[in-house]
Amino acid sequence: MEAVRREHDGELCGHVVQQDRTWVAMVVFGAVIGTHDTREAAEAHVLRDGLAVLADRWTLRNLVTGADEIVCIQEAHPGSVTLALGYYSMPGVPTLTLTADELAGGTWALVR
Structure with missing residues (x-):
């Protein structure tokens, strides 16, 4: 599991992890918020929604x-x-x- 942080302040927004051929976007405590074909798409999802969905x-x-x-x-x-x-x-x-x-x-x- 890899941490995803906002660039401007270092705030932890969530995590991404590769499972089989997909990348999973997760909130800070590990609940899944989406799956994606690429790491970049999963990270973008975490940065966009990882804190808001809390x-x-x-x-x-x-x-x-x-x-x-x-x-x-x-x-x-x-x-x-x-x-x-x-x-x-x-x-x-x-x-x-x-x-x-x-x-x-x-x-x-x-x-x-």
Whole structure:
């Protein structure tokens, strides 16, 4: 996995990784936001959308039970993400912190 940073300030926007013959664009904690034929296209996607999509509503999917829940990202770091469970991120709402390993482990998926 290779970090993608904005040129003018060095801000981490996400990552790209080659899988088979495609390049995968990911946000900072490792969730996939797209696949591309070239590394350049994946990097451009991360630079364009990698930070902006963190403000979107996501769906947290339990891959074991099939249950879906709308979530908001409260904190995103390389290797982990803290989610507000439910449609709004307000004080007192239940939260869940998942590591990148947990997201890659086959139990949880975050999709836009």
